[in-house]
Amino acid sequence: MPGGNGRRVAIVAGCRTPFCKSGTALKDIRAVDLARHVARELLERTNLDGAEVNEVVFGQVVPSALVPNVAREVSLLPQFPKEIPAYSLNRACASSGQAVSNASDQITLGNANVVMAGGVESLSDIPILASRRLADILVEASRARTLPARLRTFTRIRPRDLVPVSPAIAEPSTGESMGQSAEKMAKENHITRAAQDAWALRSHQRAAAGTDDGRVTAEIVPWFPARSQEPVITQDNGIRRDTSLEQMAKLKPVFDRRYGTVTAANSSPLTDGASAVLLMSDAAARALGYTPLAYIRAYAVAAVDPGWQLLQAPIFAVPKALERAGIEWRDLGLVEVHEAFAAQVLSNFQGWAAKGWEVNEEVINVMGGSIAIGHPFGATGGRVVTTLANEMARRDVQFGLLSICAQGGMGFAMVLERR
Numbered sequence: 001m002p003g004g005n006g007r008r009v010a011i012v013a014g015c016r017t018p019f020c021k022s023g024t025a026l027k028d029i030r031a032v033d034l035a036r037h038v039a040r041e042l043l044e045r046t047n048l049d050g051a052e053v054n055e056v057v058f059g060q061v062v063p064s065a066l067v068p069n070v071a072r073e074v075s076l077l078p079q080f081p082k083e084i085p086a087y088s089l090n091r092a093c094a095s096s097g098q099a100v101s102n103a104s105d106q107i108t109l110g111n112a113n114v115v116m117a118g119g120v121e122s123l124s125d126i127p128i129l130a131s132r133r134l135a136d137i138l139v140e141a142s143r144a145r146t147l148p149a150r151l152r153t154f155t156r157i158r159p160r161d162l163v164p165v166s167p168a169i170a171e172p173s174t175g176e177s178m179g180q181s182a183e184k185m186a187k188e189n190h191i192t193r194a195a196q197d198a199w200a201l202r203s204h205q206r207a208a209a210g211t212d213d214g215r216v217t218a219e220i221v222p223w224f225p226a227r228s229q230e231p232v233i234t235q236d237n238g239i240r241r242d243t244s245l246e247q248m249a250k251l252k253p254v255f256d257r258r259y260g261t262v263t264a265a266n267s268s269p270l271t272d273g274a275s276a277v278l279l280m281s282d283a284a285a286r287a288l289g290y291t292p293l294a295y296i297r298a299y300a301v302a303a304v305d306p307g308w309q310l311l312q313a314p315i316f317a318v319p320k321a322l323e324r325a326g327i328e329w330r331d332l333g334l335v336e337v338h339e340a341f342a343a344q345v346l347s348n349f350q351g352w353a354a355k356g357w358e359v360n361e362e363v364i365n366v367m368g369g370s371i372a373i374g375h376p377f378g379a380t381g382g383r384v385v386t387t388l389a390n391e392m393a394r395r396d397v398q399f400g401l402l403s404i405c406a407q408g409g410m411g412f413a414m415v416l417e418r419r
Contacts, residue, residue, distance in 0.1 A: 008282040009104040010292035011416065013046050014386030015221050016275035019236045019374035026223065026233070026272040027124035031060065032067045032074075034274035035120040039074045041221040042116065042276045050079040052288065054112035056086035057103050059095025059119035061377035061407075062126050063088065070120060090378075093338065094301075094404040094412035095119050096275055097381025101299045101414065103279045113284040118276030121376035125272075134161040171306045171407065178407060179255040181310035182341035183262045188309065189347045193261035196342035197248040200266040200371050203339060207239045207368025215394075216367055219386055238269050238374045266342040271374035275382030293389040294400065298324035299414040306409040311344040313411025314403040315351030321401070321413035329357040333397030336388045338380055338404040339369035348403065366391060380404065385414070392418055 017038050020026045026034065035058060043050055058071035067073055068088070075086035091098040096119025103115035130138070137156055144150040170177045176184075186196065210216040216236070223233040243265070253260030254267070285292050300320035304313045314337075322329060329352070339345050349359045367387060370380060384402045392400045398419055404412040 007108050007110060009107045009296045010280050010282050010285040010290070011294050011296065011385065011389045012278045012280050012285055012290045012292055013042060014275065014277040014382060014389065015042050015045060015219055016379065016383050016386065017223055017273045018220050018233045019238065019271050019273040019376060019379075019383070020233065021238050021374065022123040022270040022272055025237055026122070029122065029223070029272070030067070030125060031064060031120045031122035031274070032070050034122060034272070035070050035074050035118065036077055037223070038118065038120075038221055038274040038276045039116060040077055040079060042278055043079050046278060046290070048278070048288070050077070051081050052114050053080060053084055053116055055103070055106060055115045056080075056084060057099040057115065057117045058086075058088050059090065059099045059378040059381065060088050061090055061092055061095055061121060062123065064125070065127050074116075091301075091412065092407035092410060093340065093375070093377050094381055094406040094410065095378045096277075097385065097402070097404050097412045097414060098301075100277055100279065100296075100381065100385050104296045104299070107279060107281050114278070114280045116276055116278055118274065118382045119376075119378035119380070120274035121378040122272045123270045123376065129165040131161050131163060131165055137161070171310065173306050176306075176310070177255065178310065178340060179262055179267065182267070182343045183253075183255045183260050185309045185311060185347045186261050186343035189350050191261070191343045191346045195346055196261055196266040197245055199342040199345060200248065201243065201245055203365065203368045203371040204240045204243055205368070206366060207236070207372035208241045210367030211235055211239060215390070216373075219383075219390065236373050238271065239368070239372045262341060262343055266371065268340055268370040268375035271376045273374065273376035273379045275379040275386065277382050277385050293393045294416040294418050297399070297415040297417040298322075299412070300324060302411045304409040304411075308409070309347065310407075310409050311340055311405040312347055312351060313409055314348050314405050314413060315411070317411035317413040318352065318401065318403050319355065321415050325399075325415040325417075327399055327415065331399050332401050333363060333395065334366065334388060334392055334400040335364045336384045336400070336402040337364055337369065338375075338384060339365070339371040340375065340405055342371060344405055345369075348405070381412070388416060392416060
């Protein structure tokens with residue numbers, strides 16, 4: 001569906017780094033380097049002159065204090081003119097999905113013809129903060145006019161002041177972590193442990209199959225380690241080919257150890273990685289010689305009270321996106337649902353089924369999802385857009401949908417079309 005001025009937004013291509021569990025293969029790589037790597041490769045794969053790009057937009061949830069605007073650092077690659085504007089944004093787990101929609105808006109409005117949108121997260125390299133009291137003492141010491149005065153200030157430091165403060169993956173408004181919220185959703189929606197484990201196993205099996213047949217790996221940019229003796233990273237390292245329902249059943253609940261059902265096996269892992277998507281106006285794509293994978297037809301964002309069911313906002317975002325697209329649920333040929341937790345996915349299914357929609361699991365996450373592939377917060381949206389567009393092209397599906405739950409009680413949905 002074109003915008004008000006008739007400009008259709010084409011998804012031309014996308015790619016990503018391997019998604020690796022935090023603290024493993026990519027633990028020594030800065031987020032900015034992952035982002036620059038995937039952006040450079042996207043230009044190479046499409047043989048696009050960087051001067052054609054009008055803007056760069058990247059999502060990141062936990063930015064580095066040293067690189068607060070990672071998108072600008074991407075746009076300063078030698079492949080781009082230095083005059084390309086760039087900015088970073090944060091809509092939690094939907095950040096790179098939002099980057100894609102922002103890029104789409106600029107193209108629809110006629111403010112750009114070609115935009116690179118993406119996202120990145122290195123949860124191995126999160127900023128560690130000093131305690132507030134230590135920070136105050138250090139600031140005071142820096143203002144001291146003499147060395148004795150500075151030393152007197154330092155004598156006020158106590159051992160408790162040296163305890164570092166790590167960013168919490170919890171709601172500032174409720175203090176509840178996403179895992180605790182998933183537990184609450186499982187209980188309130190009567191999602192069993194067996195059902196959660198079965199969905200998680202499905203995610204691993206389908207991701208393994210997609211890796212083996214090349215559909216998943218085709219989207220991955222290999223990472224070449226700095227030390228030649230280390231192996232090149234070509235695949236996601238969270239996919240468990242050897243897991244089973246019996247093995248999953250042995251794991252203890254993480255967030256409610258006595259009555260809980262959410263475990264490490266049926267949750268997405270903390271992950272490092274980056275993704276990038278190339279968007280163009282339909283006219284620009286064709287003028288430059290590209291065949292679009294799909295077009296953006298509509299998108300929508302919704303929010304719920306974080307104190308209710310934190311990850312249930314997609315049940316409101318999806319109907320809004322479908323209404324804006326002018327289609328029905330039954331028109332969808334493929335669906336990608338971000339898997340923060342199996343309990344969240346199955347709760348979303350319940351919400352959509354309550355609207356009278358038939359949730360056909362055979363067209364949902366056909367190559368697995370975030371539970372197996374991983375979830376770098378800022379990069380997942382770009383991965384999902386790329387995977388959905390590629391699979392729509394392979395199957396020649398007319399309409400596809402992606403849905404992402406996000407911290408803060410937010411939900412993001414986007415409808416893609418082929419014809």
